[in-house]
Amino acid sequence: MPQNDTERALRSDARRNRDHILDVAERHFIEHGVTGSLNEIAKGAGVGPGTLYRHFPSRDDLLAALLTARDEKIGAQRAAITSTVSNPGEALAQWLAALVDWAGAFDGLPEPLRAAISETNSPLSSTCEGYITSTDEFLSQAKREGVARRDVRARDLFLLALAVSWARGAAMADDASAHAMSDVLRHGWTPAAQ
Amino acid sequence: MPQNDTERALRSDARRNRDHILDVAERHFIEHGVTGSLNEIAKGAGVGPGTLYRHFPSRDDLLAALLTARDEKIGAQRAAITSTVSNPGEALAQWLAALVDWAGAFDGLPEPLRAAISETNSPLSSTCEGYITSTDEFLSQAKREGVARRDVRARDLFLLALAVSWARGAAMADDASAHAMSDVLRHGWTPAAQ
Amino acid sequence: MPQNDTERALRSDARRNRDHILDVAERHFIEHGVTGSLNEIAKGAGVGPGTLYRHFPSRDDLLAALLTARDEKIGAQRAAITSTVSNPGEALAQWLAALVDWAGAFDGLPEPLRAAISETNSPLSSTCEGYITSTDEFLSQAKREGVARRDVRARDLFLLALAVSWARGAAMADDASAHAMSDVLRHGWTPAAQ
Amino acid sequence: MPQNDTERALRSDARRNRDHILDVAERHFIEHGVTGSLNEIAKGAGVGPGTLYRHFPSRDDLLAALLTARDEKIGAQRAAITSTVSNPGEALAQWLAALVDWAGAFDGLPEPLRAAISETNSPLSSTCEGYITSTDEFLSQAKREGVARRDVRARDLFLLALAVSWARGAAMADDASAHAMSDVLRHGWTPAAQ
DNA sequence: CATGAATGAGTATTCATTCAT
DNA sequence: GATGAATGAATACTCATTCAT
Numbered sequence: 001m002p003q004n005d006t007e008r009a010l011r012s013d014a015r016r017n018r019d020h021i022l023d024v025a026e027r028h029f030i031e032h033g034v035t036g037s038l039n040e041i042a043k044g045a046g047v048g049p050g051t052l053y054r055h056f057p058s059r060d061d062l063l064a065a066l067l068t069a070r071d072e073k074i075g076a077q078r079a080a081i082t083s084t085v086s087n088p089g090e091a092l093a094q095w096l097a098a099l100v101d102w103a104g105a106f107d108g109l110p111e112p113l114r115a116a117i118s119e120t121n122s123p124l125s126s127t128c129e130g131y132i133t134s135t136d137e138f139l140s141q142a143k144r145e146g147v148a149r150r151d152v153r154a155r156d157l158f159l160l161a162l163a164v165s166w167a168r169g170a171a172m173a174d175d176a177s178a179h180a181m182s183d184v185l186r187h188g189w190t191p192a193a194q
Numbered sequence: 195m196p197q198n199d200t201e202r203a204l205r206s207d208a209r210r211n212r213d214h215i216l217d218v219a220e221r222h223f224i225e226h227g228v229t230g231s232l233n234e235i236a237k238g239a240g241v242g243p244g245t246l247y248r249h250f251p252s253r254d255d256l257l258a259a260l261l262t263a264r265d266e267k268i269g270a271q272r273a274a275i276t277s278t279v280s281n282p283g284e285a286l287a288q289w290l291a292a293l294v295d296w297a298g299a300f301d302g303l304p305e306p307l308r309a310a311i312s313e314t315n316s317p318l319s320s321t322c323e324g325y326i327t328s329t330d331e332f333l334s335q336a337k338r339e340g341v342a343r344r345d346v347r348a349r350d351l352f353l354l355a356l357a358v359s360w361a362r363g364a365a366m367a368d369d370a371s372a373h374a375m376s377d378v379l380r381h382g383w384t385p386a387a388q
Numbered sequence: 389m390p391q392n393d394t395e396r397a398l399r400s401d402a403r404r405n406r407d408h409i410l411d412v413a414e415r416h417f418i419e420h421g422v423t424g425s426l427n428e429i430a431k432g433a434g435v436g437p438g439t440l441y442r443h444f445p446s447r448d449d450l451l452a453a454l455l456t457a458r459d460e461k462i463g464a465q466r467a468a469i470t471s472t473v474s475n476p477g478e479a480l481a482q483w484l485a486a487l488v489d490w491a492g493a494f495d496g497l498p499e500p501l502r503a504a505i506s507e508t509n510s511p512l513s514s515t516c517e518g519y520i521t522s523t524d525e526f527l528s529q530a531k532r533e534g535v536a537r538r539d540v541r542a543r544d545l546f547l548l549a550l551a552v553s554w555a556r557g558a559a560m561a562d563d564a565s566a567h568a569m570s571d572v573l574r575h576g577w578t579p580a581a582q
Numbered sequence: 583m584p585q586n587d588t589e590r591a592l593r594s595d596a597r598r599n600r601d602h603i604l605d606v607a608e609r610h611f612i613e614h615g616v617t618g619s620l621n622e623i624a625k626g627a628g629v630g631p632g633t634l635y636r637h638f639p640s641r642d643d644l645l646a647a648l649l650t651a652r653d654e655k656i657g658a659q660r661a662a663i664t665s666t667v668s669n670p671g672e673a674l675a676q677w678l679a680a681l682v683d684w685a686g687a688f689d690g691l692p693e694p695l696r697a698a699i700s701e702t703n704s705p706l707s708s709t710c711e712g713y714i715t716s717t718d719e720f721l722s723q724a725k726r727e728g729v730a731r732r733d734v735r736a737r738d739l740f741l742l743a744l745a746v747s748w749a750r751g752a753a754m755a756d757d758a759s760a761h762a763m764s765d766v767l768r769h770g771w772t773p774a775a776q
Numbered sequence: 777c778a779t780g781a782a783t784g785a786g787t788a789t790t791c792a793t794t795c796a797t
Numbered sequence: 798g799a800t801g802a803a804t805g806a807a808t809a810c811t812c813a814t815t816c817a818t
Contacts, residue, residue: 017778039812048779053814089384114361139383152383156374163357163375167308180350181357188382189333189346190283207796208802233787242805247789249802405799427791436800441793477772502749527771540771544762551745551763555696568738569745576770577721577734578671595817596781619808630784635810637781 018055021045022069025062033107034063060112064123067105074102078134089147092138093186096161099131100182103165110166117159132158160185212249215239216263219256227301228257254306258317261299268296272328283341286332287380290355293325294376297359304360311353326352354379406443409433410457413450421495422451448500452511455493462490466522477535480526481574484549487519488570491553498554505547520546548573600637603627604651607644615689616645642694646705649687656684660716671729674720675768678743681713682764685747692748699741714740742767 024045028036038059042052056062077098085091103110116124135154142148164181218239222230232253236246250256271292279285297304310318329348336342358375412433416424426447430440444450465486473479491498504512523542530536552569606627610618620641624634638644659680667673685692698706717736724730746763 037812038814042780048781049812049814050780050816051778054777059813092383114363148383149381151374152378153371153374156371156378157383159361159371160358160375160378163361164354166360167353167357169308177347177350177353180345180347181354184346184350184354184379184382186382187343187384188378188380189286189336189342189351190381211802231787232789242803243789244791244805245803253788425791426793430801436802437791437793438795438801439799442798447792480771502751530771536771537769539762540766541759541762544759544766545771547749547759548746548763548766551749552742554748555741555745557696565735565738565741568733568735569742572734572738572742572767572770574770575731575772576766576768577674577724577730577739578769599781620810621808630782631810632784632812633782641809 017045017047017051021047021052021055022062022065026066026069029063029066029106029109034059034109034112038062058123060116061123063106063109063112064127067102067124067127070102070105074098074131081138087147088138088142088145092135092142092148093182095135095138096157096185097182099135099158099161100165100168102131103162104168107169110162110169113162114159114166117155128158135161208249211239211241211245215241215246215249216256216259220260223257223260223300223303228253228303228306232256252317254310255317257300257303257306258321261296261318261321264296264299268292268325275332281341282332282336282339286329286336286342287376289329289332290351290379291376293329293352293355294359294362294372296325297356298362301363304356304363307356308353308360311349322352329355405433405435405439409435409440409443410450410453414454414457417451417454417494417497422447422497422500426450446511448504449511451494451497451500452515455490455512455515458490458493462486462519469526475535476526476530476533480523480530480536481570483523483526484545484573485570487523487546487549488553488556490519491550492556495557498550498557501550502547502554505543516546523549596637599627599629599633603629603634603637604644604647608648611645611648611688611691616641616691616694620644640705642698643705645688645691645694646709649684649706649709652684652687656680656713663720669729670720670724670727674717674724674730675764677717677720678739678767679764681717681740681743682747682750682760684713685744686750689751692744692751695744696741696748699737710740717743 021041025041028041028044032040038052039049041062042049045052052062056065078095081091081094081098085094103113112122112124113128116122116128119125132154135158139148139152139154139157143150164185167181168178215235219235222235222238232246233243235256236243239246246256250259272289275285275288275292279288297307306316306318307322310316310322313319326348329352333342333346333348333351337344358372358379361375362372409429413429416429416432420428426440427437429450430437433440440450444453466483469479469482469486473482491501500510500512501516504510504516507513520542523546527536527540527542527545531538552573555569556566603623607623610623610626620634621631623644624631627634634644638647660677663673663676663680667676685695694704694706695710698704698710701707714736717740721730721734721736721739725732746760746767749763750760
């Protein structure tokens with residue numbers, strides 16, 4: 001029986017399907033936020049909901065895959081910061097700004113990310129842990145140089161970056177606010193020279 | 195003594211109903227978060243959905259009423275801070291902490307509050323505006339005394355308080371994080387003595 | 389006891405209330421069609437739904453009262469036709485046109501009118517019967533003069549007038565159609581000279 | 583023989599479901615009119631509301647499907663008229679009578695049909711358009727033979743057929759009226775020999 | 777592996793009507 | 798006689814998830 005052929009075809013089809021689903025899902029999440037209908041995504045990708053479900057058993061799996069695809073981008077940012085920014089304080093600041101942007105990729109993305117921090121079962125957990133680790137590297141370096149407070153923890157900074165991203169999420173359209181909040185994150189609302 | 199009760203009821207059995215609905219809604223929101231079923235609340239209060247709808251045309255109306263009922267509490271806090279805390283920086287810090295607690299009354303509450311900031315039509319809008327004004331009073335005083343940065347705006351601080359409250363949400367149960375985030379909000383992650 | 393005074397006041401209030409309700413209901417029906425919410429009308433008139441219900445136990449009672457108020461207008465039309473149009477065929481045609489307009493006063497009005505013809509219990513029944521009688525007068529005269537077919541009945545003509553009004557009801561915006569249908573009603577779709 | 587049945591089911595259990603829904607819907611609409619509850623139909627068919635919704639996204643879709651199933655019947659009537667009635671006037675008359683019957687299949691059916699004429703988006707629109715076209719064919723032929731007035735339009739005749747069907751509705755149960763109205767439609771209320 | 781039909785609980789919302797005040 | 802609070806059945810519609818084909 002020529003199943004060999006069939007199986008190969010299926011595998012390549014599956015791969016193509018998976019990638020296509022991701023493309024469609026990304027567009028859908030950008031347009032409708034992360035709570036958009038999964039069935040709608042399946043329909044948009046030309047597959048049945050069962051196929052979507054097979055590839056991504058939950059919404060978080062889909063999100064995790066989408067974020068993994070973006071790993072490269074923020075990874076490049078991290079490398080660029082590491083290699084070009086000598087001031088560790090500035091480096092941490094830029095990294096946190098990158099995180100805020102990253103979590104703002106889709107409307108409502110901060111929510112499942114926050115949830116994933118507390119639930120080790122979520123497919124987004126490892127994603128978050130990875131970025132918490134990165135944050136810790138920048139933070140540790142900053143602490144060593146004395147430009148970050150010793151009592152600040154990487155996990156909290158990551159969570160705050162999500163929070164700032166969440167706060168931005170509103171139909172704010174106010175760039176000033178966005179910057180101001182990141183600024184408060186860095187310096188607090190107390191004056192630098194006090 | 196019983197007549198007193200009766201007279202109140204005579205004036206309006208609706209009053210009793212309304213209060214009862216609010217009680218039930220409060221319990222429901224505490225247990226199931228602000229997205230809990232309104233019909234369930236009506237059922238729990240022993241009234242038809244129409245009655246709930248008559249008193250509170252939208253979920254936000256219900257939330258606004260619930261928060262108004264708590265006005266007294268946070269108002270008292272504000273008064274206490276004003277009268278007992280002489281340091282304006284500390285006063286602002288305590289006020290923001292009170293706000294974070296306030297927005298954490300129900301799971302998911304920060305979300306509609308954030309939305310209400312951008313929509314002038316929401317019944318929660320005036321609630322938010324009131325607290326933004328209070329924040330501005332504390333902030334202005336702090337600026338006058340030079341213990342708050344001049345480029346920080348009350349609206350952004352309020353939004354950040356919501357964001358911290360949001361970040362606290364879920365099964366965080368980590369008090370250290372909660373305090374740490376409020377602390378970062380005040381001082382940033384940079385050392386005080388720089 | 390000064391109930392005499394009170395009763396007089398109530399009566400005059402009631403009268404004013406009734407008239408005011410009718411005014412508001414007319415506006416409401418014109419804007420929202422005859423299926424518009426009765427409670428909304430009560431609210432608009434500044435009375436409780438119970439008051440509306442007391443004056444007009446059913447929607448049809450309200451419609452009947454509204455149509456009675458218009459009796460004068462169509463009555464005047466009838467008188468004018470009778471006194472100025474000598475040709476009985478033309479008179480019947482004009483009367484039917486007046487009926488079509490009358491039944492088109494509110495969106496959806498033909499529906500309860502049609503129902504009222506078959507139900508003797510409806511408050512609209514007597515209204516309809518009255519106009520059927522008027523139609524019969526015009527029709528009989530036309531028959532006597534040989535300008536109306538003997539096998540046509542007044543009730544059917546009235547019903548057809550309602551039907552034409554119903555057909556117009558759609559967002560037609562097509563005056564030609566409106567006239568054409570009335571014309572078919574008079575002459576049929578067969579040529580006059582055949 | 584049972585396999586035949588099974589194979590059909592294999593090809594699509596949905597087919598059986600769809601047909602069953604249509605059967606139930608037809609009975610329901612006949613008994614309760616076209617405004618009957620869709621959920622009730624779903625329940626009656628033993629399917630969830632989602633299944634009904636999947637097959638027929640809107641009430642009009644369901645009606646359109648039901649009418650399509652009757653296409654055959656009225657199509658046969660049209661063919662019979664065309665082939666057996668040589669007099670084009672009589673042919674048009676019979677076709678219009680067939681339309682009146684068709685639109686009277688369910689209580690309240692004329693209403694959505696009328697609405698569909700003005701809305702190009704309705705699933706019933708194409709159905710209506712088709713029958714307007716058929717009407718035009720009969721009408722044009724009649725005009726060519728001089729037995730229909732040249733200023734009568736097919737769309738208006740179709741609408742009038744709906745109107746007559748509408749007028750027949752409710753508990754009329756008066757066959758004489760029904761015939762009379764169709765007759766007026768053809769000849770008007772003026773005598774043939776004038 | 778893919779399909780997509782089916783599920784069916786769940787939610788918000790409306791409104792004529794009643795009746796205690 | 799007036800009020801208006803309460804009723805509560807009823808309806809349309811959604812969507813994650815399953816599973817027979």
